[in-house]
Amino acid sequence: MEAATHMLRTGRRGPLFEVQMALRDLRTSMGRIDLAWSLAWHDVSSRYRGSILGPFWITLSMGLMVMGIGVVYANLFGIALKDFLPLVALGIVFFGAISGTITEGCDTFVHAAGMLSQTSLPMFTFVWRTIFRNVINLGHHLVIVVAVLIYYGYWRTANAPAATIGLIFLLLNAGWISMLIGLASARFRDIPQIVTSVMQFAIFVTPVFWPVNRLLHHQWVLDINPFYHMLEAVRAPLMGAQVAPHTYLFLAGMAAVGWAATFAIFANIRRRIVHYL
Amino acid sequence: MKAAPVSISCKGLTLRFPVYGVDAKSLKKSLAKITVGGRLGSSHGTTEVTAISNLSLELKAGDRLGLIGHNGSGKTTLLRALSGAYEPDEGEIEVRGRIAPLLDLNLGIDPSASGYENIRLRGRIAGLSAREVDARMDEIAAFTGLGPFLAVPVKTYSAGMQARLAFAAATSVEADVLLMDEWIAVGDAEFQQLAHKRLLKLVERAGILVLASHDLDLLRLYCNKVMRMEGGVASPVTDIKKLDELMNA
Incomplete structure (x- = not known):
């Protein structure tokens, strides 16, 4: 813990200085990234303490949901289960990761109030904690993904490297949205309500439960939907399809602009966050 | 382990707390304020409380400082600032050594965990x-x-x-700098x-x-120096033997 042996806090101001301090916060959190992992693991294991299946309850409940929706909607749409169930399974799992990271972002700083107001722990640690917690949950859900891909034979054409790149893009974007919402929620207590409503809306306008080709008109709705691109970058390669180049472009641009804006806001309000809580 | 010198240094430390009332935490009201264009108070439309004003403090290895003062006099705020949680509004805090803030015993305690x-x-x-x-x-x-x-x-x-x-x-x-609130x-x-x-x-x-403590006997037991705080203003650091004089001053 060499880094902790010298602490300097000053009343100095100025945009450059604030950015430096924000960068230092980021660096310190990277140096103690294992702490964020421990906290995330603790969160997951404490949620399922005392249950027999433990974290695999997440997998089981998600699996049931996938089965239910998959079978019912396949009939409604008149699509073969083989074509439809994998689509829904992957859609629910990866949209769940997006929506979990974002909605739990609301609590990132609010729940850390105790620690932030009496230790010098970096604030980014708690951002990573939220993201890692959702990565761990996603890890459990991957059981469903793998099972479905194998059962329906998609594993032969699945492009795992492309899907991994897509997942990185997904997490990069879900990450900044999560942090931005965390900062906003610390200041304004109505943000969590807004976020919940928006994500509920998003799950229906994003092709999670319905195939893209069913949307005959208004394709532009998908093109401007960031969740569609985030989902598609992971789901398409796993189902043996190509990811449109403009999806990568969209995701890369969104990640760059999003992180820059979030970081700028963080640098600007960093010294006040602890007082919001 | 003791290679680096241990010290605490505060120069002209001032801490102000913006008070975000429950009302002010609503987005609607904040937006309404912007559209109307009027901003109350000094900065960002919030009132501020000065918790610590212009405090200077130098401590070196071996110093055991007792903080005394009424509720709300700024003792805990000073401890939290020394832990690195609060950013000064003016002045600076410099601490050399590993800091152990023992301010809240229940920090990070998860009741459902073993x-x-x-x-x-x-x-x-x-x-x-x-x-x-x-x-x-x-x-x-x-x-x-x-x-x-x-x-x-x-x-x-x-x-x-x-x-x-x-x-x-x-x-x-193991710590070089121990910060303790009364517990x-x-x-x-x-x-x-x-x-x-x-x-x-x-x-x-x-x-x-x-x-920080209200218990004079406790302070005599653990400390060799004492500082009295009142309304965010600190007295000079004095020897613990002069505690009674300080309290009557």
Whole structure:
């Protein structure tokens, strides 16, 4: 813990200085990234303490949901289960990761109030904690993904490297949205309500439960939907399809602009966050 | 380990708290304010409370400073600022040495987790690696005196048992700068004796202690210097022997 042996806090101001301090916060959190992992693991294991299946309850409940929706909607749409169930399974799992990271972002700083107001722990640690917690949950859900891909034979054409790149893009974007919402929620207590409503809306306008080709008109709705691109970058390669180049472009641009804006806001309000809580 | 000199230095430290009332935390009202264009108060439409004003303080290894003052005089705020949680509005704080803020015994305690898990969590938050925590586990466990109860969720503990656990976990860190708020009197009489011994040892090992308390006898026991705070303004640091004069001043 060499880094902790010298602490300097000053009343100095100025945009450059604030950015430096924000960068230092980021660096310190990277140096103690294992702490964020421990906290995330603790969160997951404490949620399922005392249950027999433990974290695999997440997998089981998600699996049931996938089965239910998959079978019912396949009939409604008149699509073969083989074509439809994998689509829904992957859609629910990866949209769940997006929506979990974002909605739990609301609590990132609010729940850390105790620690932030009496230790010098970096604030980014708690951002990573939220993201890692959702990565761990996603890890459990991957059981469903793998099972479905194998059962329906998609594993032969699945492009795992492309899907991994897509997942990185997904997490990069879900990450900044999560942090931005965390900062906003610390200041304004109505943000969590807004976020919940928006994500509920998003799950229906994003092709999670319905195939893209069913949307005959208004394709532009998908093109401007960031969740569609985030989902598609992971789901398409796993189902043996190509990811449109403009999806990568969209995701890369969104990640760059999003992180820059979030970081700028963080640098600007960093010294006040602890007082919001 | 003691290679680097241990010190605390505050120069012209001023801390102001913006007060975000429950009302001000609504987005609607904030937006309404922007559209109307009127902004109340000094900055960002919020009132501010000055918790500490223009405080200067120099402490070096061996200093054990007692903080005394009424409720709301800024003692805890100063401790939190020294822990690195608050950014000064003016002036600066510089601390050399590993800081152990023992301000809230229940920091990071998860009631549904077992005693062992809580010790681990608390240690990790304090900056120990997983291996370091494991190496200390036996000693900490023995000190709590909770035996088999350590494997049971903390929510089943009595208040005294919980205090034992928290105290043992919180004081397991090696630190150069120890910041303590008034919470030393925990547990039953027997445990208080143990706690007292452990604290004395910790204080001896720590380079600097800053202790906020209303208990004059306690301050005399642990401290060699004292500072009185009143409404965010600090008195000069004086010798503990002049505590009575300071209190009557």
